[in-house]
Amino acid sequence: MMTDQDEELAQAAATGDRAAFAALLSRHYDRLFAFTFCLTGNRADAEDLTQDICAALPAKLAGFRAEARFTTWLYRVAVNAAHDRRRRTATRAKAADGWGDWEVNRREAIREEAEAQDWLTQAMTALPDELRDTVALVLGEDLTQAEAGQVLGLSEGTVAWRMSEVKKRLRAMRAEEDAI
């Protein structure tokens, strides 16, 4: 199995093996991009986020320990990078004058964007960040709720609760759609 060797490659890369790093990265790049697409819900943000991760990956690898599966670790790096990016966005938004305007504009932007896109993007964009992270892992990457919990640093119960929250919101979205 190919994935069985990720951890070895990662450890080799962590100690400076250039070929190992190149192999690891080229093997996971497409998957990483697909995952960041799930996390962000649009191509432009996914590209930026993937770039962030690629840039930081060599340094982060130094901290990779073999007790974690590489993919789990990579998911975590990706989710953290997504948080970091959102935080920076939030910081910038905070510098805007009032939250009222900011929130109104944000919703307006989301609405306009959503109208132009398909149901998937619409559904993902409407979910709050933490629910989107969870969905990306559980549905997009097919992790168990326990595994997703590992990545997110949450208990399995919290992941389960989040997924039920996702269901609730999807139902509400459906109801809204049907009403139109």
Add this chain to the structure above:
Amino acid sequence: MSDDRDDLDDLKAALRAAPPTPEPLKKEADLALAMKNFDDLQGSRDGARPMSDAPKRGAIGQGVIKMLNALNTRGGLAATTALVAVGFAVLVVMPNVDQVDMPGVTKIATPPASDAVEEDIAVQPAPEPLGKLAQQPARPRSEATAELRAQTGQSAPSIAAEPMMEADASSFADREGYIVRDDMPGIIPVQPEASGEDYANEAPSPLKVTSEDPVSTFSIDVDTASYAVVRRDLKAGYLPNPDAVRIEEMVNYFPYAYPAPDGAHPFAPTVTTMQTPWNAGTQLVQIGIQGEMVDDRPPLNLVFLIDTSGSMSDPDKLPLLKQSLRLMLSELRPEDEVAIVAYAGSAGVVLDPTKAADRASILAALDRLDAGGSTAGAQGIELAYQVAERMFDDGEVGRVLLATDGDFNVGIHDPDALKDFIAAKRDSGTYLSILGFGRGNLDYATMQALAQNGNGQAAYIDTLSEARKVLVDQLSGALYPLADDVKVQVEFNPARITEYRLIGYETRALAREDFNNDKVDAGEIGAGHQVTAIYEVTPVGSDAVLTDALRYAPAPDATGSDELGFLKLRYKRPGEDASTLIETPITAGMGDAGTEQRFATAVAGFGQLLREDKYLGDWSYTDAIALANGAKGDDPYGYRAEAVTLMRLAESLSN
């Protein structure tokens, strides 16, 4: 229920149906960037100053950028930054490409390399089973705990002990843990601003000509969040976005020893003048407002509404909050009352209203707080206000302190409804303050908006020393309001002052007529708070005057008053509808600037440097550092020393 299942299935199917394919050029650029950073890392493991170490864009880089720009199908800044990185990669990789004849860009994706490595590794022991994963989080957490302990042990905040200060030497070390903040050091050279995110900050206050526009009006601002943002960015190794810098919030972050009020008003203005450090031909007029210290304040009723969701278990969240509250408890008076409500985890009333004298019960309740529940705390905020109202007696001050790492799922989902709810409770006498913990998930905009609606402050607590500043050193100010809707209006005398400009307060500007309109909302001031505003003024006849006199307007009458201007302040006592007026003329001999004013000036100059304002001439970070260093005063908590450190960081990053 089957419908729910369908929704999830639909989403899953949609997510997995057509995973987007990366754009080849973008992928190549990303891979090249990663390899470049990988190679850099091998070269110098402690190369931690990306801003200054990054190679300057040379002739080759420019050429490559042009070439790639021509090839690229997509425009936009984000793509350009990636291409700049490719340019660097070529520059760096070229010298050691003895085994390849092409730049590293194309080399990476070749399959043979990975196949070879896979074969080598096939004989290696199998990887750890999944079960082991459960232990994984323990490592980063324990590291961070050690970090936290180091901070806890110190009696006064010390900059050296703050983890971020060590980032210079260790930013390439292990930071993948989800507790330690994710700085993404590798992307720093590519300016984060290039991602197309926008600010809506106001442009710096323009220069005003006194004879045309003699009146300046603004609301005070006791927020300090911009300083924390600037500090975080500088410590993370990059210069803050100029639009994120709010000078008044930076200046007002620091305590100043202005004379205390002794009259009928709850605060007193101190006006001083000094020579402008960055312009020999102008003067600074500083207005320092000191709120009275309240010795006989009514008892405080504090309800802590604490987020106990799973993510709060990180050492820099709930454990830091518990330590912060222990610190704060020792500052409360025996008759003050404390209650604790938890939400998002173990929801409910954790501690019924308890007198601060009963320390043991409160500490025991704090220890019982545990993060990691999975239930939604439905009525969190309503419950907190209910408890607060139960504690409320006449003349007492009630306040809910919401402590969270970003989960504002307090029971009211609609942001507008939440704001209305908080504003209504404010009008009935219970204020709200927000304490933000942890990094990454926090929504500063929401924090600030909620606190503003609740007449409270939004503070971001990242270390125990910041907790001490917010909850202990400024306890009474943060928790006991003195005056609402405080407005400042200055009228300059055109016979003495040709031009003036207010430094900062751009987002707090008020229309001239709003000063006397009590319906117009403005900033609040708390017990012991200081607020500082600085004007740069150009005296009549100075060679620093920037505008020419008008040909057809009459020259100002120079024989008039000696006053430089006239200061008016309006405020309302909490709960009152009508405002009170304070007036005082500003004269040249009113008072000379001392240490406090010089330090405030250094910070204002620092902010203007970060904002790249045009009024500073050759004045530099070095000058700001010298000015601040000479004006540290008592600085019992080390805030001013920290500011000097930040100035030094900014200086090195700006080179």
